[in-house]
Amino acid sequence: MSFPAVLHTEWIKIRSLRSLVGSLLTVPVATAGLSLLICAALGRPQPDSTDFDPVLFSYYGLNFGQLAAIIFSVMAMAGEYKNGGIRISLAAVPKRTLFYGAKLAVIGGCVLAVGLVASLISFLGGQALMDRGFGIGIADPGALRAVVGCAFYLALISLLSAGVAALLRSVTGALSLLVPLFLILPFVVGDMSQGGGAADFLPDRAGQQILLQDPAGTLGPWSGMAVLAAWTVLATAAGWWALRRRDA
Template sequence: MSFPAVLHAEWIKVRSLRSLVGSLTTVFLATAGLTVLVCATLGRPEPDSTDFDPVLFSYYGLNFGQLAALTFGAIAMAAEYKNGGIRVSLGAVPDRGLFYGAKLAVICGLVFSVGLVTSLTSFLSGQALMDKGFGIGIGDPGALQAVVGCACYLALLSLLAAGLAALLRSVTGAMSVLVPLFLIVPFVVGDVSQGGGAADFMPDRAGRQILLLHPEGPLGAWSGMAVLAAWSGTAVVAGWWALRRRDA
């Protein structure tokens, strides 16, 4: 089969599973919806706030939207291993590299597309709802970078989840690693290191540097994104190793 044909087949799989469509929808609703709610309610930083970032404030809901992106990547990959479905897929596409590459391309492409719409909606609505004098425009320095960077961030998270799901062959196994990695480990590492240096290289904190108007710490906007890409690349390679070496 040609690569476009395999891509089309993977697209059909995604749109046929309600859980995948629901995960993608949740990426938008959670990120943009919560951002609108918070910005409309608060509108400005607290009086004693000294580190207010108008760009990051527009992505308040990303804390929840990123979990939906991780879930989408894990389900899209691990669903192949449910009830022996991987045998059917590899029977139709015996070239495992072609199969794996097409699946990852569909996962990444869909999340990036949804993430771009989500990011632009969150930014524009968030800035519009802030009190006068606190928001910035899409043409201001750092704004457009954050919009595109947020989409890249979500896409890389989906690849991280997909690679881990291919390695573990389980949605539950992948999420049992990813949820603590994003919600618990960075705080533990930050407390242990006392300076937070090691925690800055965790995938979420590194990737989110691009959402800061003035990034702080050892990583900049795109160097932080490169660290996240390294995490995702490692997971993808590990998943490919598992798919190539193990029996279906």
């Protein structure tokens, strides 16, 4: 089978399963919905706030949308190992690298598309809902970079999650590793290092530097994305190795 044909089959798998469609649509709903809610409810920084970032403020719901992207990617990749479905897929596409590459492309492409929608709504809607004098426009420094970067951030997170799912071959196992990695470990490492130095190189902390209007930490917006990309390459390479070397 050609690569476009395999892409089409993977797209059919995703759009034909309600659980995958639902988890994918949750990404923009959670990201944009919670971000708009917070911007409308608060509208301005706290009186004692000294590090208010109007760009980052528009992405309050990103961590919730990120969790939805992780769940979607893990289910799309590891769900085939349930009840031996992977054997049927590999019988149709014996070239495992082709199969794996097409699956990653569809997963990443789907999340990139919904992520861009979520990012635009979060930024434009969030800035419009903020009190006068606190919102900024998309032409202001760092704004457009954050809008585009948010979509690519979610796409890279989804590919990283898919790689881990391919390595572990289990939805439960992959989520048991990824949820603490993104929701617990950054705070634990940050508290232990007292300066966040080591935590800055974790995938989510590094990638989210692109959402800051004026990053002032160890990593800049693009170096942070490079760190996240490196994590993603390692995870997807590990998944490729597992798929190539292990029996289905």
